[in-house]
Amino acid sequence: MRNQYLSPSKMPIHGQHAIVMGSSMTGLLVARILSDHFERVTLIERDRLPENVEQRKGVPQGQHLHVLLVKGEQILSQLFPGLVSDLIRDGAISFDFCHDLHWFQEGGYKTRFKSDLVATAMSRPLLEYHVRRRVLDLKNVICLDQCSVTSLLASTDNRCITGVRLRRHDEGTATPQGPIPAEGVPEELLMADLVVDATGRGSRSPRWLESLGYPRPAESTVTVNLGYASRIYQQDQRLLPDVLGVMTTPAPPDGRRGGLLIPLEGSRWIVTFGGWLGDHPPADEAGFLEFARSLPTPDIYQVISQAEPLSEIVLYKLPSNLRRHYEGLKQFPEGYLVMGDAICSFNPVYGQGMTVSALEAELLQRWLQKTGQRRDLRGLAHDFFKQAAKNIENPWTLAVGEDFRFPGVKGSKPPATDLINHYVSHVHRTTFYDRESTRTFFQVMNMTHAPTALFSPRIMWRVIRNRLLRPRYFRQEQY
Ligand SMILES: Cc1cc2nc3c(=O)[nH]c(=O)nc-3n(C[C@H](O)[C@H](O)[C@H](O)COP(=O)(O)OP(=O)(O)OC[C@H]3O[C@@H](n4cnc5c(N)ncnc54)[C@H](O)[C@@H]3O)c2cc1C
Known part of the structure; x- marks a missing residue:
């Protein structure tokens, strides 16, 4: 069965042809949905798409730790039945958030117990490979790789997007930013009933729309000046006998450094360190280890100082959380959509990007069905x-x-942030002992439950009780 709701033969056709620009996670999920509603779907991708599980230039984040949250996995499993078993067969690891992760935060470790909050740990290239293979197996989906969309085509009154201009690349001109369109190669026109921009944070939609006479969307930014450094290691169970992963959260206001180690396919571990507000982990061996040693707990340091490295140390810098408010535009052309990171790119530390893409794909699916x-x-x-x-x-x-727990982070602060952060700190301290609040915290983090679940009377009562019973864990010096 391809779809949980309707069999393909019963799917209504919304148009002859849809174009999806970008074939990373958002583009692939969107192509999967559109294949049920359009006769043909064309993915256009700047990179050469690898045949195997390989890192590629257009998704540099693929070299860093990528967690697919439980909600995201649920949606992907509905869109691609059997995906998780395929991933596990290729070495991905089933991972119980409440049991398999040793997580230090706010002065203590979260209590551990078996739960049903199970996700799958793997590398980003492995996940993307399996999703891509399934999408490209669909009879009415094709992908033009090594092609860049250069602009949009519109109707004479610019009220409707009618297709794209694209340019094919010359294989020999790859650069770290992606291939350069070959000199002298003419642009081609490709017409469609619907064009979707899934080209990520660097999306040119605001500029393209402006050139057609539309306003740019307003933007919200929250500046974090975050640096990531990641490295892959050979797993050695003797170094981590009880758990599958280790996490150390920074301790703001002074601490700006955190780290996470999780397993990957091929009996490997990936370690990613993050540093806020310019306190970035370095790419040299000694500096990387020193960063590990400086975290609030030495757990990751103790593992990686003895484990065998299998890769270089790779860096990534992210200036800000960035949100483009397309919902606020009074005018927008028909036949066009912007999705995924092109609308909102989050600080990746919270692992939300792919799950938000999946939620948007689901939204599109519901609209087309309705x-x-x-x-x-x-x-x-x-x-x-x-x-x-x-x-x-x-x-x-x-x-x-x-x-916003880190003083120095700049941008528009949602109302009551400090108050909420203060309360959530108390929830964290309650998770040192209490299973119910730990489970709820992980459910919210994994987007299977709304954040309001943390404010239910059931959890509030546990927080108050814990505070009364263990006052020493709530003193200021613990913050
Ligand atoms: C360091 C880092 C770590 C992350 N960790 C996580 C995590 O743990 N969990 C999680 O859920 N998310 C994580 N994310 C976010 C996640 O990677 C993205 O949300 C996800 O890839 C969806 O993005 P996207 O498909 O919208 O865009 P992208 O992944 O940026 O893909 C855009 C695609 O468009 C192509 N493209 C660009 N321009 C053109 C053009 N003109 N023509 C044709 N093709 C074009 C690119 O080559 C690329 O393939 C992380 C992000 C970063 C930066």
């Missing part, structure tokens, strides 16, 4: 952006709320 009988796309962008903004609100508030 309007199936109409067989046109009128109102799609308006309805989609409005609902996507609601979906983004919770993960955005969680991510930037956490970031």
Whole structure:
């Protein structure tokens, strides 16, 4: 079965042809959904797409730790039945958040116990490979790789996007930023009923739309000046006998450094360190180890100082959380959508990006199914952006709320952030002992439950009781 809701033969056709720009996670999920509603779907991707599990230039984040949250995995499993078993067969590891992770935060370790909050740990290239293989197996989906979209095509009154201009690359001109379009290669035109921008944070939609006479979307940014450094190691169970992963969260206001170690396919570990506000981990061996030693606990240092490294140390810098408010635009062309990181790119530390992409794909699917009988796309962008903004609100508030614990983070602060952070600190301290609050915390983090779950009377009562019973864990010096 390809789809949980409707069999392919019963899917209404919304148009002849849809184009999806970008074939990373958002583009692939969108192509999967559109394949049920359009006769043909064309993915256009700047990179040469690898045949195997390989890191590629257009997704540099693929070299760093990538956690697919439980909610994201649930959606992907509905879109691609059997995906998780394929991943496990290729070496991905089942991972119980409540049991398999040794997580130090706010002066203590979260209590551990078996739960049903199970995700799959693997490298980003492995996940993308399996999703891509399944999407490209669909009969009505093709991918033009090594092609860049250079601009949009519009109707004469610019009210409707009718296709894209693209340029094919010459294989020999790859650069770290991606291949350079070959000199003298003419642009080609490709027409479509729907064009979707899934080209990520660097999306040129604001500029393209402006050139057609539309306003740019307003932007919200919360500046974190985050640096990532990652390295892969050979697993050695003797170094980590009891758990599968280790996490150390920074201790703001002074501490700006954190780290996470999780297993990957091929009996490997990946370690990613993050440093806020310019306190970045370095790429040299000694500096990397020293960064590990300086974290609030030496857990990761003790493992990696003895484990065998299998890769170089790779860096990534992210200036800010960035959100483009397409929902606020009064005018927007028909036949066009922007999705995934191109709408909102979060501080990656909270692991939300792919799950938010999956939620948006699900949203698009629901809209297409609901309007199936109409067989046109009128109102799609308006309805989609409005609902996507609601979906983004919770993960955005969680991510930037956490970031505002670091004095020096700049941007528009959601209302009551300090108060909420103060309460959530108390929840963290309750998770040292209490299973119920630990489970709820992980459910919220994994986006299977709304953040309001942390404020339910059940959890509040546990926080108050813990505070009364263990006052020493709530003194100021513990912060
Ligand atoms: C360091 C880091 C770590 C992260 N960790 C996590 C994590 O743990 N969990 C999680 O869920 N998310 C994580 N994310 C976010 C996650 O990677 C993205 O949310 C996810 O890839 C979806 O992004 P996207 O597909 O919208 O865009 P991208 O992944 O940026 O892909 C854009 C695609 O468009 C192509 N492209 C760009 N321009 C053009 C053009 N003009 N023509 C044709 N093709 C084009 C690119 O080559 C690329 O393939 C992390 C991000 C970073 C930066």
